[in-house]
Amino acid sequence: MLDIRNLAKSFGGVKATNDVTLDFPDGSLTAVIGPNGAGKSTFFNLITGALKPDSGQVLLDGVDLAGRSPPEIVRHGIGRAFQVASIFKSLTVQETMLAAVSADQRTSAVLHKRFPLPETRDRAEHVMELLGLAGKRHRTAATLSHGDQKLLDIALALVLEPKVLLLDEPTAGMGPEERWRMIDKVRELWESQKITVVFIEHDMDIVFKIAPKIVVLCYGRILATGTPDEIRNNSAVIDAYLGTEHAGAAA
């Protein structure tokens, strides 16, 4: 499905992504963890075209997407949601969904018909239901709660019916209970939509509980990959990541 080969990106002398090779099989759910500055977001930015990699390949079903523009990559089927909810603040939830479907159906430049086009309705409706936003369809995005804005951001990615969904910290800025609700939602989406999901997460409890596979990044390199048990018992991970965080928490 999604195959990352020898991906590299430097900012000045800093190797933000250093020779990363990873394979995300069809229908997998993977968590990417790592300390601050480990290159997690950069890794997502390279895959989605927000940044151009210095070298390496991003293969989706064998097609190399490295260095292409975000619209092209989205059209190939890699959708993403952002760490800080990236939404359209003056549009209502429903308008946002309908306009996104329009973009995906390549009717976003149509001038002679009225918005919304009838053929965009079912998909928009489906995703609003899926994320529990249907009851808030007429709310302007800016007036939604933080959690709902994050859901709307995910809905925007999901409504494009991606093959791969990248979620950059879906639980960022949320309280403990809200976090669990969000991550249950993510897991539910993964199970029901049968798509490949990769998400970045800071909360270890969440990661170990729901992710079948975990990738640990550190200083732009892959430190370890494996199941939660393997990661938990990996000495390099404990030293580099869990160790420092625990030390930080103790201090």
Next chain:
Amino acid sequence: MTELEAGRAQTLVPARGGAALHRYRDVLIALIAFAVLASLPLFTGSKALLDFVIRCSAYGLFATSLNLLVGYTGLTSFGHGMFFGLGAYSFGLIMQRLGVPIPVAFVATLVVTAIVAAIIGAICVRLKEIYFAFVTLAFQMLIHSTILSWASFTGGDQGLRGGIPRPVFLGIDLSNHVHLYVTSCALLILGLLAMRQIAQSPFGYTLRMIRDNAARASFLGIDVWRAKLTVFVLAALFAAMGGMVMALFVSGAYPEFAYWTISGEAIFINMLGGVSTFLGPMVGTVLLLLLNDTVTRFTEYHGIVLGIVILFFALGLRKGLLDFVAEWYAHRRETGEGR
């Protein structure tokens, strides 16, 4: 669950036919507006009033087209007036030099404007915010200087003199004041209807997305640059239409039509009327022209008065007049529903 389903049924049923219904409503409003405007000469012999409406048509088309950029796309152009001037000059020159029928010159002017706007837009829309504003202003000054210095072709600072020939076409004689009036009204209404359609089309919503969050729009697969360029060219066409109405009205074209102050006036109009509603700039146009006409009658320092008015709107209301009315109405409806 039942409550949810009931809610869905409520929202979906009117929404399905809603889009088409809105379009018919807009066309109906346009027809009524045109009927009212066109029948005005039957009730009044006042030439000044008809002249006022013709000027409103020219400025209204121009200011509303700027709102497509400023209000809908978030592109604040300081040089939009170049297309107003370009429209007036192209139309005047084509009529004077080629002697073609008026509809031919009209279409030819739109073609010229589209080409020029595509070239200038291709350079400008890559830029953001203040850089976009100032590069559009620079292009406007370039066009203005060209008009001034290419005197053999454009008449230089004297403008296009000798009048624009207005041969009769389809029984319409634009040298007849009433014919010119009705034609101006028709162009205004058709132009507004077309711009309304653009604003309410899927493309119009693409523009809103770009205004709110261009980066996110590109992650939905939208080519932001192409969409911005498209709206830049479309807005230029309607500005040129306004310029042509103006050229027909004064039977000439003057360098002031392409000067930066004309762009300033359009921005002023948008601030007065408001950019959050489609008709805001139209309301602003009427306000500005009324203000201009009354204030200049009383004092030669009309700039001071207009300056105070704009300060009042910018600092006092912090929005345009129609924004204010729309918000008040929405608020009233909300509290009404709450009761």
